[in-house]
Amino acid sequence: MAEEPQENISGDDAAAAAFGVGDAGTRAEAVVDELGELYWQKTYGGKDAFESLVRTILSQNTSDVASQPAHDALMQRYGMKGGGSATGDPEQDAAAGHDLAAALADAEQSVLAETISSAGLYNQKSEMIIGAAQRICEEYGGAVGFDRFVREEPPGDVREALLDIHGVGPKTADCVLLFAGGRDGVFPVDTHVHRIARRMGFAPADADHETVREHLEADVPGEKCGFGHTAMIQFGREYCTARKPACLDGPEACPLYDLCDRVGVDEVGESVVDPADTLSNDEA
Structure with a gap:
């Protein structure tokens, strides 16, 4: 099991939680459930x-x-x-x-x-x-x-x-x-989340940060959003990096391979582009 991110990501007042997994209503929720098995399950709030x-x-x-x-x-x-x-x-x-x-x-x-x-x-x-x-x-x-x-x-x-x-x-x-507020249904979108959500196909390839947030908050139950944010950051650091995602080493290298569309990832050519660049290529 991987370690939790640095304190300034998750906060030291995070509380352990147990979320229901299985029978996910959306693919995004299924990914968050898998991340819960891979990392930790926490709820947040209580910071100044x-x-x-x-x-x-x-x-x-x-x-x-x-x-x-x-x-x-x-x-x-x-x-x-x-x-x-x-x-x-x-x-x-x-x-x-x-x-x-x-x-x-x-x-x-x-x-x-x-x-x-x-x-x-x-x-x-x-x-x-x-x-x-x-x-x-x-x-x-x-x-x-x-x-x-x-x-x-x-x-x-x-x-x-x-x-x-x-x-x-x-x-x-x-x-x-x-x-601070511990609000359910809030899924902050940083660079990692923005990249992963579009690469996996949870949001349009050219979606901006706000559009990605809207899709994730609509598709992931409120109580799982905060954990999904911190866990997706960790996943982006360990597996789904910008330049060399784990899937380039084969399906077995990524625990979320079967849930991902791999938009912008060419496994045969072993190359990666930003998901938005695939739209330019298609138009060309």
């Missing part, structure tokens, strides 16, 4: 919403190896006054006289940029984090109010509000909904 937002911004366009040290350094510098440690509960931290959103709203951009430099694009990310913190302090009164909003308000309203924050795209908004 603002910290989840910051963590996801740091992870944009970079690897976990780079973004995790940036997150740790940010929390060490801004997490608690007086050198204390943040509890992960915004209400407890606020009771102790500290609010992470307030601390970052007042941060000097050059200092924050230096702090998160390992994450790459640190000037842009520091600007986005400070802007988001200021917006959250203005509209929700700080991390506590924002956390309550994410957990309690309708997911559609939360997603719309998140997307209205500069620097927050669909994947970032969905990760906050999943890892």
Whole structure:
């Protein structure tokens, strides 16, 4: 059994769960069920919403190896006054006289940029984090109010509000909904999920990230979506890579071979193209 992804993907508050498998209603659900046998079954939620937002911004366009040290350094510098440690509960931290959103709203951009430099694009990310913190302090009164909003308000309203924050795209908004809000039916789409869903044929070959998300959330039961997201990322790293998916080594090399359309994969010629490029080839 493979290991679970890094903490900043699944969160350390994930809870073990047991989902019903078998008799899947769609092929996408069947794949998620198979991933449940291959990896783990978890449910998510309980992370501080603002910290989840910051963590996801740091992870944009970079690897976990780079973004995790940036997150740790940010929390060490801004997490608690007086050198204390943040509890992960915004209400407890606020009771102790500290609010992470307030601390970052007042941060000097050059200092924050230096702090998160390992994450790459640190000037842009520091600007986005400070802007988001200021917006959250203005509209929700700080991390506590924002956390309550994410957990309690309708997911559609939360997603719309998140997307209205500069620097927050669909994947970032969905990760906050999943890892902080614990919302069922949320299937964030990152690079791995986008590639795999189109390669397997769950969404059109030229589908953008939002279209892929719509197909997956329609075809996978709500309680399996969060787990499906993290497990598909792991599968993309271990088996269904961009340049050399396991199926090029033969059907037996990929545990999901029989459930996959392999769009863009030429097993005989041992070549791989982006699924969208197959449409261009067909038209040519």
